[in-house]
Amino acid sequence: MKNLTILWRRMYAAVALSVFMCLTATTNADPHHPCHAPNMTGFMSVMSLKGDTKAFGAFTYDSMGKKLRFRSNESHPANTSMGLDLLMLFNDGIFYEIDSRNQSCEKKSLQCTQHPLDIPDDATFKGVKNTGSPSIKGEGLKTNEWAGSMPDMKGCYSMSVTMGCLPVCTMYFHDTYSFMVSITEVEIQIKDPDLLLVPSYCVAQPLEETPEGTVNSFLNEFM
Numbered sequence: 450m451k452n453l454t455i456l457w458r459r460m461y462a463a464v465a466l467s468v469f470m471c472l473t474a475t476t477n478a479d480p481h482h483p484c485h486a487p488n489m490t491g492f493m494s495v496m497s498l499k500g501d502t503k504a505f506g507a508f509t510y511d512s513m514g515k516k517l518r519f520r521s522n523e524s525h526p527a528n529t530s531m532g533l534d535l536l537m538l539f540n541d542g543i544f545y546e547i548d549s550r551n552q553s554c555e556k557k558s559l560q561c562t563q564h565p566l567d568i569p570d571d572a573t574f575k576g577v578k579n580t581g582s583p584s585i586k587g588e589g590l591k592t593n594e595w596a597g598s599m600p601d602m603k604g605c606y607s608m609s610v611t612m613g614c615l616p617v618c619t620m621y622f623h624d625t626y627s628f629m630v631s632i633t634e635v636e637i638q639i640k641d642p643d644l645l646l647v648p649s650y651c652v653a654q655p656l657e658e659t660p661e662g663t664v665n666s667f668l669n670e671f672m
């Protein structure tokens with residue numbers, strides 16, 4: 450219980466700080482340009498700001514090919530509220546919702562390509578943050594902070610990446626939902642390239658029609 454309280458205090462502080470960072474306008478001309486993450490394998494957790502873990506699982510990311518696979522792991526101890534297996538092909542503007550148990554899938558078009566592993570090109574640089582101690586070796590993490598508007602302009606995001614452009618944490622604040630994505634155990638390689646291939650049982654899948662007013666995106670999967 451004590452740990453939980455501390456966690457909550459930390460989260461509250463992080464959220465308050467991020468809201469502040471989202472809303473503060475930069476006064477200086479911005480000499481920075483958003484970097485792009487390398488190929489990666491790691492874990493992603495998505496937590497609503499009400500405190501429930503929405504999803505936890507492994508991801509594989511091809512930074513040049515702009516492909517992302519995310520499979521939530523329901524056997525993880527965190528009580529996740531959803532099972533997800535997504536293959537996002539950002540360059541093609543489509544994605545697959547995969548159900549490997551019954552080998553079925555849905556193929557949909559993407560209306561927005563924003564996702565928590567890549568800093569949007571129009572993001573604003575907010576500064577450098579030293580988490581922990583910058584002077585004790587192994588006890589600190591230095592990150593670049595970026596922020597910008599949500600695609601529908603009804604909110605904003607705040608993103609932390611390491612100096613080597615590995616994503617650490619992204620907060621999304623919106624008028625109807627808010628959530629935090631944290632990235633852990635990153636390796637800068639694609640460990641299983643097959644995860645980025647469209648499963649054979651999905652190849653012939655017809656593209657579903659997007660109902661009027663629906664926005665499909667990686668972020669919308671958690672809203």
Ligand SMILES: *[C@@H]1O[C@H](CO)[C@@H](O)[C@H](O)[C@H]1NC(C)=O
Nearest residue numbers: 487488511512513514639642
């Ligand atoms: C990233 O992964 C893709 C797909 O496996 C590969 O074609 C590409 O060469 C990799 N890029 C780097 C920099 O390793």
Ligand SMILES: *[C@@H]1O[C@H](CO)[C@@H](O)[C@H](O)[C@H]1NC(C)=O
Nearest residue numbers: 506507520521522523524525
């Ligand atoms: C899910 O988690 C369990 C237990 O931590 C692990 O054994 C399993 O390999 C994971 N599955 C995937 C697809 O990540």
Ligand SMILES: *[C@@H]1O[C@H](CO)[C@@H](O)[C@H](O)[C@H]1NC(C)=O
Nearest residue numbers: 501502526527528529530531
């Ligand atoms: C997991 O979440 C569900 C729905 O949110 C809830 O009914 C259930 O009691 C939770 N289980 C545990 C072990 O916390």
Ligand SMILES: *[C@@H]1O[C@H](CO)[C@@H](O)[C@H](O)[C@H]1NC(C)=O
Nearest residue numbers: 532548549550551552553554
């Ligand atoms: C596969 O299972 C999911 C639920 O687990 C269900 O919604 C879907 O309709 C099933 N698809 C097929 C083709 O049976």
